[in-house]
Amino acid sequence: MPDKHSPLFAKLTALAAENPTFRDGARVISEHGKPPPLVALLAEIDNTVLERTLVFRVDNAVLRVAAAGRRLRSVIDITGAPDNALAGQMLSQDNPDMVNGISAFLAQLCKNAAQVTVQIMPATPIGSPSQAGISVKTLEAPADPATNALPDFLTPVADAVTATVQIVDGNITATSGQTAALEQIWRDQFDAFHNRQKAIFPQPDAPMLVCLDHALGQDKPAAIASIGNQVSVFAYDPARIGDIMTAWHSS
Amino acid sequence: MTMPHLDNLQDQHPACETLAFADLSTRMVLVSNTTTPLTREGLDALCAEAAMTFGPDDKPALGNTPSETVIIATAGQIRIYLRTIAAPQDALCCVCAPDVDMAAFVSDARACLKKISDAG
Known part of the structure; x- marks a missing residue:
C-alpha cells in the first residue's frame, strides 16, 4: 500500500x-x-x-x-x-x-x-x-523583504529600485537595502515638505510621486510615493525614471 | 528671446502643455509659452512648488544634496522642474501629460534652460 x-x-x-x-x-x-x-x-x-x-x-x-x-x-x-x-x-x-x-x-x-x-x-x-x-x-x-516593502505600482520595475522604506499610518513597516538616508528623509523632512506642498496644490490625500535626481548625492536619486495612508521612500536607478513614471501612471 | 525657446520645446513635445521660465529667488515667473492654459495664479503655484521642492541650496527640502531635476507625478499630470547648480535661481517649470517621453523631454528641456540662462 x-x-x-x-x-x-x-x-x-x-x-x-x-x-x-x-x-x-x-x-x-x-x-x-x-x-x-x-x-x-x-x-x-x-x-x-x-x-x-x-x-x-x-x-x-x-x-x-x-x-x-x-x-x-x-x-x-x-x-x-x-x-x-x-x-x-x-x-x-x-x-x-x-x-x-x-x-x-x-x-x-x-x-x-x-x-x-x-x-x-x-x-x-x-x-x-x-x-x-x-x-x-x-x-x-x-x-529578502524588499518585495513586501514595495508599493504595488513599483512591482513591475522592482529591479530598478535599490532601497525602500515602506510606511503605513506613520509607522515604518518594511525596509530593504541601504535605508539610513531614506529613513532620514521620512523622519526629518517629509512632514514639512508634505504640508508646504499641500498649501500650494491643495489636493488632500491625492496620490503623488516626487522624484529628485540628486537627493542622496550626485546622480543618486530618491523618490517619495504617497498613496492614501501609505508612504514609500525609495532609491532607484536614474536610468529607469521613465519606466518608474510609466509604472506610476499604469497603476 | 525666451518665449520662442519655450514654444520650440513645446512643438517638439506636444505632451507638454505649459513651460514657464522662473526666477526662484523672487519666486516669479518671467515668461511662459504662448499657449499655456494656466492662469497667472497657476503659473505662480508652479514657481512656488519648484522653489519649495528644491529648497535653499544649503538645505534641500528632501534629501541631503541639492537636486537639479524634480519630477512630481499625480494621477493625470506630471510637473517637471529643472535648474542648474551653476545658476540655481533660474528654473524651468513644466506641466506634461503622463505620456510624455520623459528621458527625451528632460534632455531637451535642460538644453532649453541652458540657452535661456546663457542668453540672460
Whole structure:
C-alpha cells in the first residue's frame, strides 16, 4: 500500500485526475484564476527535473524560461510584456536582489491573467550546470523583504529600485537595502515638505510621486510615493525614471 | 528671446502643455509659452512648488544634496522642474501629460534652460 501522505502519491493522484485542455498546441494550466496563475506557473517549474525550456503564454505575453532540477535557471526572453533587466541572465538564489526582482516580475506578469498555457520544449543551452537557479520555494517566499516593502505600482520595475522604506499610518513597516538616508528623509523632512506642498496644490490625500535626481548625492536619486495612508521612500536607478513614471501612471 | 525657446520645446513635445521660465529667488515667473492654459495664479503655484521642492541650496527640502531635476507625478499630470547648480535661481517649470517621453523631454528641456540662462 502506498503512503497516501507522500508527495509521490499526491503527484500520481493529481496526474491521474488531470484532463488537460490544449490551446494552439499548448497545455492550459490556469484559466480564469483557477488555479491562480502564479501558482500554476511555479508548479510547472517545480515539476521540471530534467533541463527544459518552458514556454509560458500569460494572456498576450510569452515568457521563455530555462528550468531544471525544480528550479528556474533563467528567463530566456519575454515578448508582449515590458522587458525585464533580468531576462537573459543566469539566476542565482544567493542574490537577494535577483530573487526579489524575478519574484516581483512573475507576480506582476501573472496578476489578473485570464489564461496561462505552457509548452515544454527541449533545453536551450544556457549557462553552466553549476549555476543552479532559484527554487520554486524561494520564488514563492523571497528571502529578502524588499518585495513586501514595495508599493504595488513599483512591482513591475522592482529591479530598478535599490532601497525602500515602506510606511503605513506613520509607522515604518518594511525596509530593504541601504535605508539610513531614506529613513532620514521620512523622519526629518517629509512632514514639512508634505504640508508646504499641500498649501500650494491643495489636493488632500491625492496620490503623488516626487522624484529628485540628486537627493542622496550626485546622480543618486530618491523618490517619495504617497498613496492614501501609505508612504514609500525609495532609491532607484536614474536610468529607469521613465519606466518608474510609466509604472506610476499604469497603476 | 525666451518665449520662442519655450514654444520650440513645446512643438517638439506636444505632451507638454505649459513651460514657464522662473526666477526662484523672487519666486516669479518671467515668461511662459504662448499657449499655456494656466492662469497667472497657476503659473505662480508652479514657481512656488519648484522653489519649495528644491529648497535653499544649503538645505534641500528632501534629501541631503541639492537636486537639479524634480519630477512630481499625480494621477493625470506630471510637473517637471529643472535648474542648474551653476545658476540655481533660474528654473524651468513644466506641466506634461503622463505620456510624455520623459528621458527625451528632460534632455531637451535642460538644453532649453541652458540657452535661456546663457542668453540672460
